[in-house]
Amino acid sequence: MAVYIVLLGPPGAGKGTQAEKISEVYHLTHVSTGDLFRENIRENTELGKKAREYTDNGLLVPDEVTIAMVEDRLKKEDCKNGALLDGFPRTIKQAEALDEMLEKSFGAKVTIVPCIDVDQDALVARISGRRMCKNGHVFHVVTKQPKVEGVCDVCGEPLYQRADDNEETVKTRLNAYNETTSKLVDYYSPKGVLKTVDGNMSITDVTKAIFAAIDEAI
Numbered sequence: 001m002a003v004y005i006v007l008l009g010p011p012g013a014g015k016g017t018q019a020e021k022i023s024e025v026y027h028l029t030h031v032s033t034g035d036l037f038r039e040n041i042r043e044n045t046e047l048g049k050k051a052r053e054y055t056d057n058g059l060l061v062p063d064e065v066t067i068a069m070v071e072d073r074l075k076k077e078d079c080k081n082g083a084l085l086d087g088f089p090r091t092i093k094q095a096e097a098l099d100e101m102l103e104k105s106f107g108a109k110v111t112i113v114p115c116i117d118v119d120q121d122a123l124v125a126r127i128s129g130r131r132m133c134k135n136g137h138v139f140h141v142v143t144k145q146p147k148v149e150g151v152c153d154v155c156g157e158p159l160y161q162r163a164d165d166n167e168e169t170v171k172t173r174l175n176a177y178n179e180t181t182s183k184l185v186d187y188y189s190p191k192g193v194l195k196t197v198d199g200n201m202s203i204t205d206v207t208k209a210i211f212a213a214i215d216e217a218i
């Protein structure tokens, strides 16, 4: 039975960081909508042109665009055993669309939704020190330094600071989470798949808590 994990949590909570570990251990393809948008923006595709005005300003990309992109991605061969969704869904409409596409295309359901809960002040410190590579591997100037400064440990690509990791845009992203995405807690909770995890702990301890939740669900 295919496994579909939805990682929920505010900007900077550690979704990308934890996704690297989960995908490795559970052999699930990491599907990050943020990474997919950034890749399309870098390659200047039509999708990238549409997404950029939203991502640069910390606003949610319209549902139609986002849902179509995820539907295409989940149909690829590397998702045939399921997927680890990071940053999708972010609206009730996206959550309903995901349920529908899993049911229709794969006869499956969302398996578990770990929600990484982190204090708002810590989020800003995490985001402002983040560095990442174009393949989505995540580092931090204090808490997760690469072996060689400015270079990704995993793929050797240069590390950069994201265009939306500035104070003004972070405020808008946090607002979008608090006003819209946090409502997904009430969407998934009655389905019995939501598992809130304390994300204020060390990266390793958060990983342990998420693994325990996944092991209980699968």
Ligand code: AP5
Pocket: 009, 010, 011, 012, 013, 014, 015, 016, 017, 018, 033, 034, 035, 037, 054, 055, 056, 058, 059, 060, 061, 062, 066, 086, 087, 088, 089, 090, 091, 094, 126, 127, 129, 130, 131, 138, 139, 140, 141, 143, 144, 164, 173, 199, 200, 201, 202, 203, 204, 206
């Ligand atoms: P996206 O790229 O998903 O950004 P986000 O949701 O704002 O989340 P982040 O990637 O900033 O944080 P994260 O939780 O992955 O944290 P990370 O692991 O990097 O989306 C970008 C934009 O795309 C959106 O604003 C929107 O415009 C658009 N978009 C994407 N999906 C969409 C959708 N579904 N619908 C509409 N629009 C969409 O960690 C952060 C830092 O903290 C790192 O430096 C890390 O090393 C450090 N860290 C992690 N865990 C810990 C820990 N436990 N202790 C100490 N440090 C830690």
Ligand code: MG
Pocket: 015, 016, 017, 032, 034
């Ligand atoms: Mg991320």
